[in-house]
Amino acid sequence: MKKEAMVPSACADAIIIYHTCTDLSEIPDEWIEKAKNLTIHYAHTSHGSQITSGVEKLETQHPEYSFARRVNSTEGLPPVEDPPALRLYDGNPPETYISPDDYWDGESGMDRTRAVAAMGNYDFSMWSWCGQQSSNSEATTQRYLDNLCMLESEYPDMRFIYMTGHTDGSGETGNLNMRNNQVRDYCVANDKILFDFADIESYDPDGNYFLDLNAEDDCDYNVGNWADEWCAAHPGSDLCAYCSCAYSKPLNCPCEGV
Secondary structure: OOOOOOOOOOOOOOEEEOHHHOOHHHOOHHHHHHHOOOEEEEEOOOOOHHHHHHHHHHHHHOOOOOEEEEEOOOOOOOOOOOOOOEEEEEOEOOEOOOOHHHOOOOHHHHHHHHHHHOOOOOOEEEEOOOOHHHOOOHHHHHHHHHHHHHHHHHOOOOEEEEEOOOOEOOOOOOHHHHHHHHHHHHHHHOOOEEEOHHHHHOEOOOOOEOHHHOOEOOOEEOOEEHHHHHHHHOOOOHHHOOOOOOOOOHHHOOOOOO
16 A cells, blocks of 8 residues: 655545554655644544554654644644644544544534534544444444545545544454455545554554454454563563553554654
């Protein structure tokens, strides 16, 4: 899958962020600087906080990845920083804990997202699953895809970032993987941006695969915990540095960067 700069466009190739896209050394400096001019609207429940925890930890380790976040029940970005930082508003008024029906599932939730998008302050909007995708039907997942696509068509100056649901121990044959594959196939076919959360959780930094061993969101699998094992084999690695990581391990939070 190709890896490209995330530049707003109503017509662009699919951008798939998955387990091969976590090596920070591959990101050109000029892309990092351009990213600091972008703005993001991010809505999530507790599992989604893994991303902001990871980015905040990354900034403490590598200040060039400067990041500013405002968490609030009213819309608004954090102030512009000097030097610049990637800016993110965390919430979807009037709340900051955002379930599907607060963002995309139903007209009321979509109207809340529309109200934020209509401000014209954001290049991207993204919503993260909690555990809902594990039990979703094909029809519910399609509604998620259709509604995000509708929002994107209504606000062509923004792009909406799609996500897969986090791993849950059901492996390659479980409902979660079927629904995640539905999201993946749709995003590739329709040139969407996908943050493939489940794929990232299915591999350690050396590329060892664990979904077929019933990987869980806390990095447990059939006979162990891949994050604990990798960190034990790589003592002192920055990738294992502590950060607060809801439900998972710092290595996976992505305290390693995305």
